[in-house]
Amino acid sequence: MRDLKERVFVALSLAATLAGILFLSILIIDVVMDGASRLSWDFLTSFPSRRPGKAGILSPLVGSAWIMILTALFSFPVGVGAGIYLEEYAGKNRFTWLIEVNIANLAGVPSIIYGLLGLGLFVRALALERSVLSGALTLTLLVLPIIIMSTREALRTVPFSIREASYALGATRWQTIIRQVLPAALPGILTGTILAMSRAVGETAPLITIGALTYIAFLPTWPITFTGSFPFVEFSLQGLFDPFTVLPIQIFNWVSRPQKGFYTNAAAAIIVLLIFTILLNSLAIYLRYRYQKRMRW
């Protein structure tokens, strides 16, 4: 009798665990069945259109790439820097405590609130308008807590003896960090950063809030153009200030239309987005797994 109760419980908890995975499988099968037929080279290289059969995802794809690269460029140095400060420099005092509570809280602030911050601060107060730059800065603030927390965790796994050995050889604090501690912690930091980028690429709400467009048929200005005369190459930052759209917004736009044809487009775009985010997540999970196995000090 006792045994039966236990068995029922195990079966129940196993079922609960499998529920999530079952859901994941159904979701992927459903989307692939809806959208796979629409996927083609043309779909990837055409601009969105009023006619579902002609529409493609070129501008959202390029927009997403712009946003992700810029967000990575902004958030990686600042996030890692903040992590290093909190783990290696900060004393145990009230101010440090305040920063810690604050970061924990920021990690839980809904993404749409970051959108309102971006709208009030970057779009209006700094007059950056509804540009690629506003979007990337907003997402930078959104993912910073993730990068800071994973940097700290990675730094914590580096044993103190490594630092002491480095100090004993006469290295300064910064030399110790940059030559010993940081390389050892790098896989952990990269894992966190990749997860943060996967989050940034899938975010929709904050970018809609800052006013990213839902229909756009041109690309941001390319940063490098080759010319016929000396010096043969021109750099331009104009792209930063151009309007943009991203893949999740395009999906949202298609889902909210009444015509069935756009649902197929949405499903096809979701396949592209999922391939991308699942690849990023798997890479991060794999990195962490490898790292956990290998690093035994």
Place this chain on the structure above:
Amino acid sequence: MRRLYEGAIGLLLFLCATLSIFTTIGIIGVLIFETVEFFKEVSIIDFLTDTQWTPLFVEKHFGILPLLTGTFLVSTIAMAVALPLGLLSAIYLSEYAPGRVRDVVKPLLEILAGIPTVVYGYFALLFVTPLLKSFIPGMAGFNALSPGIVMGIMILPMVSSLSEDAMYAVPRELKEGAYALGATRLKVITSVVIPGALSGIISAFILAVSRAVGETMIVTIASGQQPRLTLNPLVPIETITAYIVQVSLGDTPAGTIEYKTIFAAGMTLFIFTLILNLVSYWMRERFREEYR
């Protein structure tokens, strides 16, 4: 020279860390600034007691209650799904699962957690809603039930993984002591592991509620954007987050009352999630103290 260089780097790193403080100040500053502007035009009593929210209509009402009940309704449904499933799967993973199963299941759950919310929205609207409609004929095409269920699945990995961490932290000696007294595995789980991990589990639940309250795209896509003071899960409703998106999609110039409403709504949302996050943080810290 070397000391100057070292000092400059220390300062630079310090500035990176303080950026987080400025982010918070920025959020609160922007929200307060526009919310104050909003309350110059709308009385706070109307805001809290009026039962209609129609800022986009000719006859404007500014009662936040319909948006709050909408948010509350969807979050409750989500928690009703995520709580039992998350807790059970955490128990399974931490107490029963063989190592191999854990190694496969945990990454899959992480992938589930990493799927963009707009994808869940698509799934709620075009798969779950039609499915539910075949069981519940009276259900509207847009409703609170379907996005609620899907949102529950979305936050399931978070509930599961945080609760599992809490259970894992319960000292081994406590469990072994119970086994030595002749307790069954189930008895150890219900009498030692869960009570021992309780504050950690509650902290995970609160964090999950905060996540559900702030979730945006699933409800924007699948729940219908009709603010309505109801607890009926079968009719269209609107949440705070969905309202903010709805206004942002239109061309609303700064300074208009419609523009200010999204900040007032955002402020309400921010206060709720802030309280939830702080309580969760406090419980987590307390839990850490217990087993030091």
